[in-house]
Amino acid sequence: MAKMKGAIEVNTERCKGCSLCIVACPQKVIALANKVNLHGYPYVEAVNEEACVGCASCGIVCPDGCITVYRKKVEE
Amino acid sequence: MDRNQIVQPENIVCKKPTLMNDNNMHYCPGCSHGVVHKLIAEVIEEMGMEDKTVGVSPVGCAVFAYNYIDIDWQEAAHGRAPALATGIKRTWPDRLVFTYQGDGDLACIGTCETIHALNRGENIVIIFVNNAIYGMTGGQMAPTTLIGQKTSTCPYGRDPEIHGYPLKMADIAAQLEGTCYVTRQSVESVASINKAKKALRKAFEASMAGKGSSLVEFVSTCNSGWKLSPAKANEWMKENMFPFYPKGDLKDTTNK
Amino acid sequence: MEKEVVLMKGNEAIAHAAIRCGCDGYFGYPITPQSEVIETLAELKPWETTGMQVVQAESELASIYMVYGAAGAGKRAMTSSSSPGIALMQEGITYMAGAEVPGVFVNVQRGGPGLGTIQPSQGDYFQATRGGGNGDYKVIVLAPSSVQEMADFVDLAFELAFKYRNPAMILSDGVIGQMMEKVVLPPFKPRRTDEEVIKECPWASTGKPKNRERVVITSLELKPEIMEQRNLALQEKYRKIQENEVRFEQQQMDDAEYAIVAFGSAARIAEKSVEIAREQGIKVGLFRPITLFPFPEKQIAELSKKVKGILVAEINAGQMVQDVRLAANGAVPVEQFGRLGGIVPDPEEIVEALKKLIK
Numbered sequence: 001m002a003k004m005k006g007a008i009e010v011n012t013e014r015c016k017g018c019s020l021c022i023v024a025c026p027q028k029v030i031a032l033a034n035k036v037n038l039h040g041y042p043y044v045e046a047v048n049e050e051a052c053v054g055c056a057s058c059g060i061v062c063p064d065g066c067i068t069v070y071r072k073k074v075e076e
Numbered sequence: 077m078d079r080n081q082i083v084q085p086e087n088i089v090c091k092k093p094t095l096m097n098d099n100n101m102h103y104c105p106g107c108s109h110g111v112v113h114k115l116i117a118e119v120i121e122e123m124g125m126e127d128k129t130v131g132v133s134p135v136g137c138a139v140f141a142y143n144y145i146d147i148d149w150q151e152a153a154h155g156r157a158p159a160l161a162t163g164i165k166r167t168w169p170d171r172l173v174f175t176y177q178g179d180g181d182l183a184c185i186g187t188c189e190t191i192h193a194l195n196r197g198e199n200i201v202i203i204f205v206n207n208a209i210y211g212m213t214g215g216q217m218a219p220t221t222l223i224g225q226k227t228s229t230c231p232y233g234r235d236p237e238i239h240g241y242p243l244k245m246a247d248i249a250a251q252l253e254g255t256c257y258v259t260r261q262s263v264e265s266v267a268s269i270n271k272a273k274k275a276l277r278k279a280f281e282a283s284m285a286g287k288g289s290s291l292v293e294f295v296s297t298c299n300s301g302w303k304l305s306p307a308k309a310n311e312w313m314k315e316n317m318f319p320f321y322p323k324g325d326l327k328d329t330t331n332k
Numbered sequence: 333m334e335k336e337v338v339l340m341k342g343n344e345a346i347a348h349a350a351i352r353c354g355c356d357g358y359f360g361y362p363i364t365p366q367s368e369v370i371e372t373l374a375e376l377k378p379w380e381t382t383g384m385q386v387v388q389a390e391s392e393l394a395s396i397y398m399v400y401g402a403a404g405a406g407k408r409a410m411t412s413s414s415s416p417g418i419a420l421m422q423e424g425i426t427y428m429a430g431a432e433v434p435g436v437f438v439n440v441q442r443g444g445p446g447l448g449t450i451q452p453s454q455g456d457y458f459q460a461t462r463g464g465g466n467g468d469y470k471v472i473v474l475a476p477s478s479v480q481e482m483a484d485f486v487d488l489a490f491e492l493a494f495k496y497r498n499p500a501m502i503l504s505d506g507v508i509g510q511m512m513e514k515v516v517l518p519p520f521k522p523r524r525t526d527e528e529v530i531k532e533c534p535w536a537s538t539g540k541p542k543n544r545e546r547v548v549i550t551s552l553e554l555k556p557e558i559m560e561q562r563n564l565a566l567q568e569k570y571r572k573i574q575e576n577e578v579r580f581e582q583q584q585m586d587d588a589e590y591a592i593v594a595f596g597s598a599a600r601i602a603e604k605s606v607e608i609a610r611e612q613g614i615k616v617g618l619f620r621p622i623t624l625f626p627f628p629e630k631q632i633a634e635l636s637k638k639v640k641g642i643l644v645a646e647i648n649a650g651q652m653v654q655d656v657r658l659a660a661n662g663a664v665p666v667e668q669f670g671r672l673g674g675i676v677p678d679p680e681e682i683v684e685a686l687k688k689l690i691k
Contacts, residue, residue: 009083014098016104016105016106018105019306019307020106020307020310023307039100041105049079054087056090059089059090060090060269061263062110062111063101063105063106063107063109063110063114064100064101065092065096065110068088068091068092069088069089069090069091070082070087071089072081072082072084074077127539127542128539130537132401142546146546147539147540148537148538148539148540148546148547149546149547149548149550150400150401150404150549150550151548151550151551152397152400153423156393156394156397156400156424159389159393159395159397159398159401160404162387162394162398162401163399163402163407163409164401164405164537166357166385166398166402167356167385167405167407168407168538168539171405171538171539188390188391189390189394192389192394
């Protein structure tokens with residue numbers, strides 16, 4: 001059966017840690033990192049990327065355009 | 077499956093719009109402005125109008141909109157964006173001309189310019205970000221501040237006896253003969269963002285087809301001004317703003 | 333080619349000249365005593381011939397910002413108004429000066445302050461030459477004293493505005509605006525094509541092609557170091573304008589022992605005063621500044637070394653006299669004569685004032 005696998009790349013220097021992507025993600029892939037970027041903002045990271053289906057919700061709601069979302073169909 | 081196989085250019089389904097440059101935006105974390113900017117950039121790109129668009133930025137939080145979307149811009153004085161847009165569009169009729177204005181800019185100091193540009197049916201699009209507060213100056217009462225809503229100039233809540241009533245600009249715009257499309261949208265969820273993008277495209281296309289003026293209102297959040305987290309601000313908006321500023325098309329004569 | 337000589341009002345001449353000099357857009361709001369400008373344009377319908385746009389705006393404020401928009405996109409755009417309307421436009425004018433937008437505006441002055449009167453005045457000299465709005469800036473100011481100059485200065489104002497990317501003003505008054513006079517209309521000059529505008533105005537927001545940076549027409553800059561540089565660049569530009577663009581006219585100054593300095597309609601009246609005074613044996617000449625910024629300060633400084641006294645005749649309480657005194661720098665006595673409230677002085681009154689100066 002075919003299944004969608006996804007991955008995200010976060011531009012951590014652009015991210016302001018607003019966390020709207022965390023709320024939007026249906027798979028609970030994203031969380032705030034315990035680190036801050038050069039601007040002093042905590043940023044988000046994928047903590048559970050195996051669950052990512054590449055739905056792009058995080059990227060769409062991100063106000064700063066920090067998230068690039070990838071999706072690939074995988075045969076199992 | 078190896079992550080490297082997924083993270084390939086051909087598998088990209090979402091990224092920062094090409095027309096949005098790499099300048100870090102000055103907006104507060106979670107601000108609705110960023111999403112609206114992204115939509116504008118995407119729609120211009122999808123319409124292939126990158127080299128034929130002139131934006132007019134306001135005074136308010138979006139004063140620096142011109143730093144983020146790679147098109148030509150003019151920066152207006154507070155409230156005057158629709159007059160600038162009129163001057164540009166009348167002398168460059170084949171250009172896509174839009175203004176980007178907040179509630180203070182559009183519904184207070186620039187009410188006159190806004191209503192008359194819309195009423196003349198200028199072939200421009202007015203993008204209206206309504207977050208019911210003055211963000212840039214630090215959270216004062218706006219013309220669209222809700223009854224009871226607290227701001228730094230109505231710290232006990234907006235009282236109509238003292239402050240008058242919130243102004244529904246889209247409702248006024250819909251009554252004007254010159255408008256062809258008036259709609260109220262929001263950008264708090266994937267579904268609403270997708271809808272809002274379609275609305276924006278319809279407005280841009282109507283202006284290029286010479287059908288008249290469009291007003292696209294984005295009911296928005298100002299989490300800093302509202303003193304809420306971005307996620308809670310979205311919830312507050314849904315509970316308080318949407319009942320007073322109901323979403324949807326208020327007028328659409330673009331098919332006529 | 334045969335010259336087109338016609339009889340018309342100064343305000344009408346402005347409208348005809350605008351169409352003929354390739355103006356792309358006029359944006360205005362009616363106000364006495366200059367409403368004939370937009371009325372004439374509406375009647376001539378240039379949008380059907382040259383393609384020039386004519387928009388009756390909702391206010392003077394909107395008018396000046398429509399000019400800002402069109403001129404910021406490289407087009408020849410103008411507005412006209414009278415004193416209270418020009419006061420309302422000051423916000424837009426300082427923004428244009430700050431963003432270096434080359435718009436043109438005409439002030440057909442009336443008496444003030446406030447709503448004042450609809451009769452002529454030169455009470456807006458300070459407003460015109462000192463900036464009028466906020467910040468350190470200058471507007472190029474041309475002062476016509478005939479209907480012919482009303483017609484000729486429209487194209488000149490556009491040329492100077494675009495040459496220096498600076499707002500330019502024609503400072504007229506109700507006398508010149510309403511007066512009918514013989515005028516030779518300028519020849520037709522075609523509007524620039526969009527391609528020409530893009531080529532000639534690379535600074536304009538005309539739509540960003542891939543091969544250049546985006547253009548932002550703005551007066552805003554939050555970094556003081558950069559803002560100071562921008563201000564210094566503006567000041568350097570004003571210095572160049574001062575150096576290159578001074579315009580003036582002299583009459584009967586060769587043997588003059590006294591000079592009357594006057595601009596615009598006051599200069600026309602003073603011409604007659606010079607004639608009367610000379611008949612009475614007073615050797616007096618007329619010096620007429622045509623550009624009020626740049627003010628002919630060097631020329632007046634030289635003049636003040638040759639004459640025994642200067643009378644400044646103007647239709648206000650004493651405004652240009654300050655610039656004449658600065659230029660004369662104490663070399664000779666400088667007195668002022670003016671009438672207010674919409675009263676236009678008689679040539680004889682000016683002669684009487686001259687005699688007082690001589691005593």
